Amino acid sequence: MEKSLSWREFIITRLIQGSGYSAILFVALIFFFLLREGLPTLREVDISSLLNVRWYPIESYYGILPLITGTLIVTIGATLIAVPFGIGTAVYISEVAPRWMREILKPIVELLGGLPSVVLGFLGILVMVPYIRLFMNLPTGLTAFTGSLLLGAIAVPTVVTVAEDALDSVPRAYREGAWALGATRWQTIWRVTLPAAKSGVLTGVMLGVGRAIGETMAVMMVTGNAPVMSLRLNSLFSPARTMTATIAAEMGEVANGSTHYHVLFFIGMMLFIISMIVNIIASSVLFRSKKRAERILS
Amino acid sequence: MIESPISSGRNHCSAGLLVRVPASDYNSVPMKRAFLLFLLFSFILISCSPTNNSSVSKSSANYIENKGSDTIVNLALAWAERYQTEHPNISISVTGGGSGTGIASLVNGTVDIANASRKIKEEEVAEAKSNGVDPVEHIIARDAIAVIVNPGNPVSELTLQQISDIYSGKYSNWLEVGGEDRPIVRLSRETNSGTHVYFLETVLRLGNKEDKTLFSMDTLLLPSSEGIISEVRDNPNAIGYDGLGYVPDDLKMIAIAKEEGGAYVLPSIDTVNDKSYAVARDLYMYTDGEPKGIVKEYLDWILTDEAQLIVADLGFVPVLK
Numbered sequence: 314m315e316k317s318l319s320w321r322e323f324i325i326t327r328l329i330q331g332s333g334y335s336a337i338l339f340v341a342l343i344f345f346f347l348l349r350e351g352l353p354t355l356r357e358v359d360i361s362s363l364l365n366v367r368w369y370p371i372e373s374y375y376g377i378l379p380l381i382t383g384t385l386i387v388t389i390g391a392t393l394i395a396v397p398f399g400i401g402t403a404v405y406i407s408e409v410a411p412r413w414m415r416e417i418l419k420p421i422v423e424l425l426g427g428l429p430s431v432v433l434g435f436l437g438i439l440v441m442v443p444y445i446r447l448f449m450n451l452p453t454g455l456t457a458f459t460g461s462l463l464l465g466a467i468a469v470p471t472v473v474t475v476a477e478d479a480l481d482s483v484p485r486a487y488r489e490g491a492w493a494l495g496a497t498r499w500q501t502i503w504r505v506t507l508p509a510a511k512s513g514v515l516t517g518v519m520l521g522v523g524r525a526i527g528e529t530m531a532v533m534m535v536t537g538n539a540p541v542m543s544l545r546l547n548s549l550f551s552p553a554r555t556m557t558a559t560i561a562a563e564m565g566e567v568a569n570g571s572t573h574y575h576v577l578f579f580i581g582m583m584l585f586i587i588s589m590i591v592n593i594i595a596s597s598v599l600f601r602s603k604k605r606a607e608r609i610l611s
Numbered sequence: 612m613i614e615s616p617i618s619s620g621r622n623h624c625s626a627g628l629l630v631r632v633p634a635s636d637y638n639s640v641p642m643k644r645a646f647l648l649f650l651l652f653s654f655i656l657i658s659c660s661p662t663n664n665s666s667v668s669k670s671s672a673n674y675i676e677n678k679g680s681d682t683i684v685n686l687a688l689a690w691a692e693r694y695q696t697e698h699p700n701i702s703i704s705v706t707g708g709g710s711g712t713g714i715a716s717l718v719n720g721t722v723d724i725a726n727a728s729r730k731i732k733e734e735e736v737a738e739a740k741s742n743g744v745d746p747v748e749h750i751i752a753r754d755a756i757a758v759i760v761n762p763g764n765p766v767s768e769l770t771l772q773q774i775s776d777i778y779s780g781k782y783s784n785w786l787e788v789g790g791e792d793r794p795i796v797r798l799s800r801e802t803n804s805g806t807h808v809y810f811l812e813t814v815l816r817l818g819n820k821e822d823k824t825l826f827s828m829d830t831l832l833l834p835s836s837e838g839i840i841s842e843v844r845d846n847p848n849a850i851g852y853d854g855l856g857y858v859p860d861d862l863k864m865i866a867i868a869k870e871e872g873g874a875y876v877l878p879s880i881d882t883v884n885d886k887s888y889a890v891a892r893d894l895y896m897y898t899d900g901e902p903k904g905i906v907k908e909y910l911d912w913i914l915t916d917e918a919q920l921i922v923a924d925l926g927f928v929p930v931l932k
Contacts, residue, residue, distance in 0.1 A: 369825055371802045379828075438838065443845045452794040452848050455831055534838065537831040538801070552831050562801045562834055565712045568738065 347585055351578035358572060368540035368554070370563060370573045377580060379540040383457065383553035384584075386543040387532060390461025391468055391525040396518055398465065399472025400507075403514070406473070407480035408502050419477070426470030430463075434534035437463045442535060449550065455537030457553035463531045468521035475520055479513020480506060512599050519595030523588050526557075533558035556580045675703045675906060679713020679726030680805050681836070682754060682854045683894055687726055689921050690913060701905055710805035711735075717897055718742050723906050725897040728754065728805035728854075746897045751913050753928035755855040755878040755891040756810060758865040759840075761847040766790040768875040770868045771889055775815050777850060780827025785848075797830040798839045798851035807832075810852055813890055852890075855883075856926030883928040891928070 354363070358375050365376030406418050437459060446454035483506050491501040507514065537552030540559075560577050567574040677687055684707035691703035713725035718739045731739075731746055739746050758774055760766060766789055769777075776782050778797055785793045800807040816822035833839050839851040843862055855878050858864060866875035869889045882888040902910050912918055919929035 367825075367828060369802070371808065372823075372825065374825075438841060442842070446846060453796040453831065453842070453846055455833075455842065533834055538833065539829045539831050541829050552829065554832070562832070563803055565708055565803055567711075568715065568734065 344585060347578055347582040350575060351580075351582035352575075354572070354575040354579035357575060363576075366542050368559070370567075370576065373572070375572070375576045376540075377556075377576070377583075379542050380554055380556045380559050380580065381583070382543040382548075383536070383540070384526065384555040384557070384587075386548055386553055387457045387460045387464060387536060387555055388522065388525050390458060390549055391464035392518075392522050394461060394465030395468035395472055395521050395525065399469045399517065399521060400476055400514060402469065402473045403476035403480055403517070404502055404507070407477050408506060409498070422470050422473045425466070426474065430467055430528055430531040431534075433463050433466060434531035437531060437535040451550055453537065453552065455535060455552055456550050457536055457543060458549045460532045460536035460553070460555070461549070463535055464525040464528055467528055467531065468525045471524050472517045472521040475517030476510070476514040479510035479517065482513070483509045512601075515598045516595050519591055519598070523591045523595075526584065526588055526591065529555075529557040529561045533561055538562065556584050560584075673701050673905065675701065675724065675909060676722040677703055677724045677726065677896075678706045678708060678716050678722045680710040680728040680894070681707040682710075682728040682804075682806055682856075683726040683752075685856070686752060686894075686922060686925050686927060689925060690918055693918070693921065694909060694912060701909075703909070709803045711803060714739075714746070714897065717746060717899060718744055720744060720899070723898065724910075727895045727897060728892070729809055730895065731897060744899045746899065747901055749896045749898070749902075749910055749913075750893045750930055751896050751910075752894045752919070752922045752930055753883055753891060754894050755883045755888055755928060756806065756813075756852050757855045757858045757878045758814075758850065758852050758867065758890075759843050759858055759862045760850050760865060761843055761845075762861065762863045763847045764790060764863065766865070767863065768866045768868070770871050770873070771814060771817055772871065774865075774867070775817055775824065778815050778826055778830065779824045780829070783827075793848045795850060796842075796846060796848040797827060798842055798849055799826060799830050799832055800836070800839065800853075801832045801834050806852070806854060809892055810890075813892070814852075854927075855879075858926070880923060880928050884931060894927070 354375075363375055363377055365374065366378055367374040367376045368379050402418075402422065406415050406422070410418060441459055441462060442454035444454070445451065445456065445459055449458075487505050487509055488501055491505045496504070532555050536555065536558065538554045538558055539552035540554040541548075541552065543549070543551070543553050560581055563573070564577055567577060675691075677691065684705060687705045691705050695701060695703060710725075710727040710729050713722065714727055714731055714735050716722040717725035718735065719742070725746075731748065736746060758769070764785065766785060769788060773782070773788050777788065777795055778799070782788055783795050785791050785795055799810070802808075811826065812818065812820075815824050815826065831842075833842070836853050836857045839853055840857065840859060840862065843849045843851045844859075864877055866877045867889050868875045874887070876882050876888045878888045878890070883891040896910065896913075898906060898910070901907075914930065922929045
């Protein structure tokens with residue numbers, strides 16, 4: 314009996330270990346696949362034409378700069394919306410809201426996070442696009458800004474969930490100490506609780522940004538997908554084409570192994586690298602502040 | 612110690628992986644864990660086990676797989692529905708995805724019929740030949756592309772040259788083509804759409820193969836017909852194009868003249884048939900080799916009056932024999 318139990322234990326442990334390691338294996342395989350399919354781009358297309366400003370693949374114009382700037386401007390817009398809104402919501406849920414309110418708000422925010430982005434895209438195209446055109450007096454409502462708003466809404470639940478957990482784990486003694494010193498509620502939040510939860514809040518922001526960069530469907534539906542260079546501030550209010558939307562829109566059509574196919578994988582490779590960088594920044598921030606916390610505690 | 616009740620022989624492969632717990636502890640944490648593990652492993656087992664019902668492939672005698680052009684997908688669906696009610700033993704699966712997707716599937720041998728709103732390209736024929744597939748073309752309907760604007764836009768007639776100049780970016784205000792002082796918002800289908808390529812060749816380049824005119828860079832590329840229609844319906848600045856079959860009544864179609872001084876012609880079944888409307892094309896189905904068996908019967912039925920009536924119902928143009 315004892316023996317068979319330990320034998321079972323062994324198998325279960327190994328299975329769990331295996332599924333843990335499989336994540337590494339999958340990421341490595343995916344990256345290898347992206348490299349294998351994407352790197353031939355550098356042989357088939359000149360760097361100078363890759364850095365061109367026109368993306369029109371069916372006539373062999375492979376300028377990816379408009380796509381990169383499109384992704385950047387939409388993501389920056391989304392971050393500017395999601396960060397204050399997300400942190401504000403997290404602070405409200407964790408610090409201000411009464412208990413019953415918290416019980417209602419948390420599941421609702423999580424529900425928002427589980428909403429399929431294509432549903433948000435539909436809402437965007439039917440409701441937001443017409444009103445953005447009218448209110449802001451733009452030629453069209455299909456703009457990078459519309460995409461940013463939607464992506465912001467998609468990123469907010471991620472930011473809220475992670476930041477709220479971080480705020481929640483700040484010891485109660487910190488707040489009580491601040492109140493004892495006569496700090497107002499706002500002072501406590503701004504000077505004590507938020508700084509104490511900084512690393513978790515930053516992780517939430519980074520994960521939210523990562524979510525925004527990778528989002529495809531909603532963006533494809535509302536940004537207009539015009540591959541124009543977005544360099545000025547007002548580019549936010551004109552159409553843009555993101556890298557993800559490009560891959561999604563064009564992958565279905567390309568002939569396997571063609572230059573266009575390789576360029577799309579090259580874009581995928583760049584997206585992979587970008588989200589890897591975002592993740593590395595997030596975890597290094599987390600790691601650094603963890604070390605600091607250990608130092609304080611010792 | 613007894614075997615936990617949930618593992619009562621339903622799946623004896625995973626039973627060995629369960630943790631044995633006392634029966635009195637039914638709701639304990641290990642019990643729940645065991646249940647979760649049970650679920651996990653049964654999913655794995657189910658997904659690993661060979662499925663016997665996956666034999667629905669093209670080899671099956673009563674099954675037709677039909678895929679391709681999004682322009683044709685509604686028509687193909689309507690045909691398939693009617694045909695299946697008349698021949699209950701036949702089942703036809705219709706999916707969209709674009710002409711290129713359909714032809715690629717034919718080349719890979721995963722479909723019986725590929726729908727395309729453009730002729731097959733030479734490269735695609737070469738790829739098919741190297742895969743041992745011999746694409747055979749069937750013209751199954753005709754389609755006209757309507758240029759559409761918001762009903763509030765006073766412009767109602769344009770020459771092909773003017774439309775070309777609008778889309779290439781030469782004109783960017785409606786004033787320049789006789790409209791109000793508004794910016795022009797150009798809408799187009801994505802580059803993977805057969806309609807996009809057809810519009811580029813026929814309108815932007817006016818059928819001239821040497822012409823290298825491109826869409827203006829700020830042309831909005833929308834992934835679906837619905838996207839174009841909802842934006843045109845909503846935005847008085849917009850100009851778009853779409854298959855005649857997809858234009859709803861509340862949008863305004865532009866009457867097009869082939870050249871300056873020519874007659875402005877609105878797209879309709881009659882004007883496409885008498886070739887007076889400039890932007891019209893054939894729609895195709897491709898099969899691997901001459902069709903045989905049920906595929907042949909289906910394609911023959913498509914050219915009957917009954918099936919071509921459905922073509923007209925959907926706003927496409929029937930093939931005249």
